[in-house]
Amino acid sequence: MSQGPRSRHNNRRNQPKQKNVERSNSTDEQNPVVKAFQEYARELDSKHDRYERIVKLSRDITIEAKRIIFLLHTIDGRKDNRTKVLEEAEQRLNKVIEFNFKSVAQELIGQDPYQYRCAYSPGLQEFIEAYSFMEYFKFGNEGTDALSDWNVLQDKMVYENSGKEISEATDFSQKSVDDTSNDKIESAPMDKDNINNFKFLVDPTEYILGVADLTGELMRRCINSLGSGETVVCLETCKVLQQFYTGYVSLNVQRCRELSRKIYTMRQSLLKTENVCYNVKVRGGEAAKWGAVFENKISDDLDEGFY
Amino acid sequence: MANFANLQVFANYQKYIDNEQEIRENIRIKVREIEHLAKEATIQLQIIHSDLSKIEYACLEARKQISACSNVYHQLAELIPVGQYYRYSDHWTYITQRLVFLIAMVIYLEAGFLVNRETVAEMLGLKTSHTEGFHLDIEDYLMGILQMASELSRFATNSVTMGDYDRPLNISHFMANLNSGFRLLNLKNDGLRKRFDALKYDVKKIEEVVYDISLRGLRNNCKQVNEENAVSSNEK
Numbered sequence: 186m187s188q189g190p191r192s193r194h195n196n197r198r199n200q201p202k203q204k205n206v207e208r209s210n211s212t213d214e215q216n217p218v219v220k221a222f223q224e225y226a227r228e229l230d231s232k233h234d235r236y237e238r239i240v241k242l243s244r245d246i247t248i249e250a251k252r253i254i255f256l257l258h259t260i261d262g263r264k265d266n267r268t269k270v271l272e273e274a275e276q277r278l279n280k281v282i283e284f285n286f287k288s289v290a291q292e293l294i295g296q297d298p299y300q301y302r303c304a305y306s307p308g309l310q311e312f313i314e315a316y317s318f319m320e321y322f323k324f325g326n327e328g329t330d331a332l333s334d335w336n337v338l339q340d341k342m343v344y345e346n347s348g349k350e351i352s353e354a355t356d357f358s359q360k361s362v363d364d365t366s367n368d369k370i371e372s373a374p375m376d377k378d379n380i381n382n383f384k385f386l387v388d389p390t391e392y393i394l395g396v397a398d399l400t401g402e403l404m405r406r407c408i409n410s411l412g413s414g415e416t417v418v419c420l421e422t423c424k425v426l427q428q429f430y431t432g433y434v435s436l437n438v439q440r441c442r443e444l445s446r447k448i449y450t451m452r453q454s455l456l457k458t459e460n461v462c463y464n465v466k467v468r469g470g471e472a473a474k475w476g477a478v479f480e481n482k483i484s485d486d487l488d489e490g491f492y
Numbered sequence: 493m494a495n496f497a498n499l500q501v502f503a504n505y506q507k508y509i510d511n512e513q514e515i516r517e518n519i520r521i522k523v524r525e526i527e528h529l530a531k532e533a534t535i536q537l538q539i540i541h542s543d544l545s546k547i548e549y550a551c552l553e554a555r556k557q558i559s560a561c562s563n564v565y566h567q568l569a570e571l572i573p574v575g576q577y578y579r580y581s582d583h584w585t586y587i588t589q590r591l592v593f594l595i596a597m598v599i600y601l602e603a604g605f606l607v608n609r610e611t612v613a614e615m616l617g618l619k620t621s622h623t624e625g626f627h628l629d630i631e632d633y634l635m636g637i638l639q640m641a642s643e644l645s646r647f648a649t650n651s652v653t654m655g656d657y658d659r660p661l662n663i664s665h666f667m668a669n670l671n672s673g674f675r676l677l678n679l680k681n682d683g684l685r686k687r688f689d690a691l692k693y694d695v696k697k698i699e700e701v702v703y704d705i706s707l708r709g710l711r712n713n714c715k716q717v718n719e720e721n722a723v724s725s726n727e728k
C-alpha cells in the first residue's frame with residue numbers, strides 16, 4: 186500500500202520511546218490497532234469511491250437535463266415545432282431514465298440511498314425539473330392533465346435486473362421505504378420479485394425541490410414569449426406560476442432551508458411574470474416587450490446554484 | 493392548463509412530511525434519554541482527573557450507564573424504518589460519538605488497549621454493518637476515538653500531578669499506536685479529517701509530558717531510567 190513508507194517513518198520515530206516498553210518486537214503487521222485500522226480504511230475507501238462514482242453519474246444527468254430544458258425553450262408558436270421538439274425531449278428523458286438513473290440505482294443496490302443523497306440529489310432535481318417542464322408542454326396540448334407526482338416517476342425508475350449482478354442483499358431498503366412513506370405503490374408485488382428488480386428511490390422532498398425549479402423555467406418562458414409576441418402564453422404561464430406558488434406556500438415544512446430559499450426565489454419569478462402580464466394588459470404586447478427588456482435583466486442569470 | 497399545478501401533489505407531500513416530522517420527534521425523545529445517560533457516565537469518569545484510586549469504581553459506574561444506553565438504542569432502532577438509517581442519523585451521530593468516546597475511555601482505563609468497533613457496537617447493542625440493521629457508523633466510531641485522544645492528553649498531565657509517572661508513558665505509547673492507525677486512512681476533506689488534524693496536538697502534548705518526566709528521572713522505576721539516561725548521554 187502507499188502508506189508503506191509513511192508508517193515505516195512513523196515507526197522509526199517512535200522507536201526510542203518504545204525501546205523500554207516491552208512491546209519493542211511488535212511490527213506494524215502484528216499490531217492489532219494497525220490491523221483494525223486497515224479494515225476501517227478499506228471500508229471508508231469503498232464508501233468514498235462509491236460516492237464519487239455517483240457524483241459523476243449525477244453530473245452527467247444534470248448536463249443532459251439542462252440541455253433538454255434548453256431544447257424545450259425552443260418551442261415557439263410561430264414555428265409550429267411543438268410536437269417535434271416534445272417528441273425529442275421525451276425520448277431523451279426516457280433515455281436518462283433507462284441508462285443514467287439505472288447506473289445510479291445499480292450503485293445503490295444494497296445501500297441506504299439516503300447515505301448518498303448529496304451525491305445524486307443535484308442530478309435528480311435537475312432531471313425532475315426537465316421532466317416536469319416537458320409535461321407542462323405535453324399537457325398544455327390537451328389542456329386537461331395535471332403534473333404527475335413522484336409516484337409516477339418512481340414507477341418509471343424500477344429496473345429489471347439483468348441477472349448477473351443479483352446479490353443476496355438486493356435492496357432491503359426497497360420494501361421498507363414503500364410501507365412507511367405513504368406511497369401508493371403496491372409493495373406486495375414488489376416484494377415478491379424483489380430479487381429481480383431494483384429501483385432508484387425518488388424521494389418526495391427531492392421531487393418537491395425539483396418542481397420548485399420548474400417555476401424558474403416558466404418565468405423564463407413567459408419572458409421569452411413576450412419577446413416573440415405571444416402574449417397568450419404570458420398570461421398562461423403566469424396563471425400556472427400563481428398556482429404553484431399557492432401550493433408551495435401551503436406547505437408547512439420545518440428544517441428545510443433549501444425549500445424556503447427556493448420559495449423565496451419563486452416569489453421573485455412570480456412577481457416578474459405578474460409584472461409582465463400587467464404590462465401586457467396596460468400597454469399591449471408591443472410596448473411591454475421593451476419594459477421587460479429593461480426591468481427584468483435578471484431573467485438569464487437566475488440559476489439553481491450548481492454549475 | 494389551469495389544472496397543471498396540481499394542488500393534490502402538495503397535499504400529499506404535506507402528509508408525507510408530517511409523517512416524517514412525527515418520526516423525528518419520537519427520535520428526539522429517545523436521543524435525549526441517551527444524552528442524559530451519557531452525561532451521567534461523563535460525570536462519573538471525571539473523577540479520574542482528581543483521584544486515581546477511584547478509577548475502577550468510576551469505570552464500573554460508567555459501564556452501568558452505558559449498558560442502560562443499549563436499551564434505549566434498541567427502542568430507537570425500532571423507530572427507524574429499515575434502510576432509512578441515514579435519513580435520520582443526524583439526530584444521533586453526536587451522542588453516539590460521545591458514547592464511543594466513553595466506552596473507549598473505560599476500556600482503556602480498565603485494560604489499556606484500544607476498543608475496536610465490534611466491541612463498541614456490541615456494548616451499545618448495535619450492529620456493525622448497515623445490512624444487519626441499526627448500526628454503528630464507522631465515522632462515528634472514529635470520531636469518538638479521536639475525542640478520547642484529547643481526553644487522554646488531559647489525563648496524562650493530571651496523572652503526573654497526582655504522582656503517577658508511569659501512566660504518561662503508557663498513554664504515549666498508546667497514542668503513538670492510535671496515530672499510526674489513523675495515518676492508514678485516506679481521509680477526505682471532511683469533518684473527520686479536521687478532527688484528525690487535531691490529533692497531532694494531543695500527541696505532542698503527551699510527548700512533552702513524557703519528556704519532562706524522563707528528563708528529571710521522575711519515573712517510578714527510576715533505576716532503569718537512570719541507566720537509559722546514562723546511555724543516551726554517552727551517545728551524545
